[in-house]
Amino acid sequence: MKKSRRNFLKAAGVTALSIGAAPAIKAVSAAESHTAPHAVEMKRKDALKAKRWGMVIDARKLNDEIADKVVKACRYAHNIPDFHHEPDKKKYPDLKPVKFNQEIKWIWEEEFEHAFPDKETDFLAEKFRGLSFLVTCNHCKHPPCVQACPTQATFKRPDGIVMMDYHRCIGCRFCMAACPFGSRSFNFRDPRPFIEKFNPDYPTRTRGVVEKCDFCAERLAKGELPACVEASEGVITVGDLENPDSEIRKLIDSNFTIKRKQELGTDPSVYYIM
Amino acid sequence: MLEIALKGSKKYWVWVIILLAAMAVGAGAYIDQFTHGLTITGMSRDVSWGFYIANFTYLVGVAAGGVMVAIPCYLHDYKKFHRITVLGEFLAIAALVMCLLFIVVDLGQPIRLFNVLLHPTPHSMLFWDMCVLNGYLFLNIIIGWNVLESERNQVPHPKWVTPLIYISIPFAIGIHTVTAYLYCGLPGREYWLSAILAPRFLASAFAAGPACLILLCYIVKKVSKFDPGWEAMQTLTKIICYALTTNVFFFLCEVFKAYYSNIPGDKSHFNYLFFGINGHNGMVPWMWTSIICMFIGIFLLIVPALRNNKTLLPFTCIIVIIGTWIDKSLGMISGGFVPSLLDHVTEYSPTGEELVVTLGVYATGLLVLTILYKLATTVKEEVRG
Numbered sequence: 297m298k299k300s301r302r303n304f305l306k307a308a309g310v311t312a313l314s315i316g317a318a319p320a321i322k323a324v325s326a327a328e329s330h331t332a333p334h335a336v337e338m339k340r341k342d343a344l345k346a347k348r349w350g351m352v353i354d355a356r357k358l359n360d361e362i363a364d365k366v367v368k369a370c371r372y373a374h375n376i377p378d379f380h381h382e383p384d385k386k387k388y389p390d391l392k393p394v395k396f397n398q399e400i401k402w403i404w405e406e407e408f409e410h411a412f413p414d415k416e417t418d419f420l421a422e423k424f425r426g427l428s429f430l431v432t433c434n435h436c437k438h439p440p441c442v443q444a445c446p447t448q449a450t451f452k453r454p455d456g457i458v459m460m461d462y463h464r465c466i467g468c469r470f471c472m473a474a475c476p477f478g479s480r481s482f483n484f485r486d487p488r489p490f491i492e493k494f495n496p497d498y499p500t501r502t503r504g505v506v507e508k509c510d511f512c513a514e515r516l517a518k519g520e521l522p523a524c525v526e527a528s529e530g531v532i533t534v535g536d537l538e539n540p541d542s543e544i545r546k547l548i549d550s551n552f553t554i555k556r557k558q559e560l561g562t563d564p565s566v567y568y569i570m
Numbered sequence: 571m572l573e574i575a576l577k578g579s580k581k582y583w584v585w586v587i588i589l590l591a592a593m594a595v596g597a598g599a600y601i602d603q604f605t606h607g608l609t610i611t612g613m614s615r616d617v618s619w620g621f622y623i624a625n626f627t628y629l630v631g632v633a634a635g636g637v638m639v640a641i642p643c644y645l646h647d648y649k650k651f652h653r654i655t656v657l658g659e660f661l662a663i664a665a666l667v668m669c670l671l672f673i674v675v676d677l678g679q680p681i682r683l684f685n686v687l688l689h690p691t692p693h694s695m696l697f698w699d700m701c702v703l704n705g706y707l708f709l710n711i712i713i714g715w716n717v718l719e720s721e722r723n724q725v726p727h728p729k730w731v732t733p734l735i736y737i738s739i740p741f742a743i744g745i746h747t748v749t750a751y752l753y754c755g756l757p758g759r760e761y762w763l764s765a766i767l768a769p770r771f772l773a774s775a776f777a778a779g780p781a782c783l784i785l786l787c788y789i790v791k792k793v794s795k796f797d798p799g800w801e802a803m804q805t806l807t808k809i810i811c812y813a814l815t816t817n818v819f820f821f822l823c824e825v826f827k828a829y830y831s832n833i834p835g836d837k838s839h840f841n842y843l844f845f846g847i848n849g850h851n852g853m854v855p856w857m858w859t860s861i862i863c864m865f866i867g868i869f870l871l872i873v874p875a876l877r878n879n880k881t882l883l884p885f886t887c888i889i890v891i892i893g894t895w896i897d898k899s900l901g902m903i904s905g906g907f908v909p910s911l912l913d914h915v916t917e918y919s920p921t922g923e924e925l926v927v928t929l930g931v932y933a934t935g936l937l938v939l940t941i942l943y944k945l946a947t948t949v950k951e952e953v954r955g
């Protein structure tokens with residue numbers, strides 16, 4: 297599924313047209329325009345490119361402190377709401393009570409037996425029981441979320457990154473049922489009151505759409521590494537899985553790695569060094 | 571023909587006003603959901619579908635169940651069903667209206683609904699579901715209307731309707747098959763990932779649809795001068811009996827597979843539903859109620875003396891409806907999502923507001939049903955009078 301900026305804008309335009317008729321509805325959609333201009337694929341010379349992006353997480357080096365930093369870096373980079381944040385009562389006077397099980401997370405800590413539930417009864421697991429792992433979207437080679445999405449709001453780029461178009465998503469949550477890794481979150485409510493510090497380089501979302509890790513495509517396009525990689529003190533490495541000389545291929549070749557739920561055939565692009 | 575719906579007894583109008591009031595209350599709750607988001611529901615990151623999709627699934631079954639009247643009537647020319655086929659078709663229309671409304675109230679961004687048409691996506695089952703549901707709805711509207719109109723004018727229905735009738739039969743099977751495919755093609759969701767999910771859905775639909783129809787026939791007989799005919803109902807009870815037994819059989823096949831194979835992922839969902847996991851046992855009473863209802867239903871339908879008892883039959887139907895409803899709506903959703911993909915247990919129960927929105931949708935469906943049944947019975951009274 298090839299997505300160019302033009303296609304993307306065209307899609308957004310058609311959507312806007314289809315809902316533009318009723319002024320009342322227009323008012324609602326205007327609330328969504330709090331989004332930074334953001335191209336899906338920007339052609340810049342210094343952009344980081346790969347045939348197929350992949351990630352290696354070195355579980356040996358991971359500790360709670362680093363994990364915490366990683367989660368926070370991703371949270372800030374992508375304006376992800378934190379429901380523990382106390383919203384500004386003056387700016388947002390009538391907010392519904394917070395429900396923590398409706399949280400939003402792109403990358404988070406998960407104990408071994410939850411990150412790898414299929415491996416739980418292995419003897420191998422004893423060693424890892426209770427140990428924290430970082431889990432995020434696997435940018436699967438055969439992503440069930442893309443297959444399920446009725447609007448192509450979730451799509452796979454030629455470089456393997458599975459992306460979301462927040463303007464097209466209808467919020468049916470079929471992709472959440474389809475993703476076998478629980479990588480997706482739904483905006484059950486307007487996230488903005490719960491964003492502590494806004495990052496102007498990334499759009500905020502509206503209520504009613506799904507979101508997930510986008511492999512920092514917006515940063516790669518500017519020649520920057522993903523926010524989590526920068527914060528991870530060497531625990532997380534990204535690179536081109538198809539290039540045998542890439543750093544992550546060397547890590548995979550020289551270490552024992554596992555992937556999550558491999559038996560399902562989605563072929564995750566995230567590897568864990570054990 | 572619609573003018574018939576505007577002439578009715580006092581009771582008719584009281585009922586219509588009650589429904590309109592319920593719709594208004596439901597709409598009020600929906601406006602709150604629309605402005606604040608789905609946070610007002612009991613759904614969560616782990617259980618991302620809830621009561622709306624549960625009821626949607628059940629009602630697709632009710633709509634498909636109407637075909638159990640259409641097949642004998644149109645394919646086998648089974649005379650006793652001729653009087654009630656149109657009731658089956660109209661029930662399907664009302665059920666489908668509710669299905670579509672449930673989909674819309676479940677969306678996070680309902681105003682973008684038409685993105686599904688703007689970007690048709692054949693690899694998404696939801697796209698196909700939308701196609702078959704709308705197709706079946708239009709088929710039933712056209713068929714039901716024409717058949718009734720011809721009955722009123724006492725002429726056979728127009729020739730061009732016949733092929734539509736034949737097409738509507740595979741469509742009925744199709745709507746429920748595709749609805750099952752929404753669930754059963756998802757890797758990692760063990761409770762749904764089953765080849766017999768579509769057959770199981772159909773079996774439960776062929777019990778639930780006719781059971782609803784029998785109840786409606788009783789009501790029709792009470793409030794109008796039209797008698798749907800006891801013999802037609804007796805045939806329906808046999809259909810329910812076979813379908814319900816098949817549904818329970820399929821369910822037991824699933825239980826056997828999960829427990830005999832001893833695969834933890836397969837067992838965990840049944841464990842949650844029927845025994846609870848670590849004290850999370852919100853579904854346990856519901857699921858046992860469902861099983862007990864279905865078994866009692868089978869017993870009441872197999873024993874001829876009980877099956878043919880006119881006073882008992884409506885209660886039997888209610889028991890069947892409760893049993894299949896829990897199994898296919900609440901059970902299907904909670905069983906599929908709990909425990910979660912990462913083996914956490916997040917329970918789901920609908921909030922009050924969610925129930926009120928649901929009530930509004932049901933009231934809308936009942937209003938459609940009331941009007942259509944009013945047309946049908948009045949025409950039939952006229953013709954026979």
Ligand code: SF4
Nearest residue numbers: 433434436439441475
């Ligand atoms: S991990 Fe889930 S959300 Fe990410 S690509 Fe795979 S299926 Fe899609």
Ligand code: SF4
Nearest residue numbers: 445465466468469471
């Ligand atoms: S919620 Fe959005 S991204 Fe997910 S399947 Fe529906 S339209 Fe696609």
Ligand code: SF4
Nearest residue numbers: 370509511512522524
């Ligand atoms: S790649 Fe970017 S979006 Fe994905 S988890 Fe890391 S920081 Fe978050």
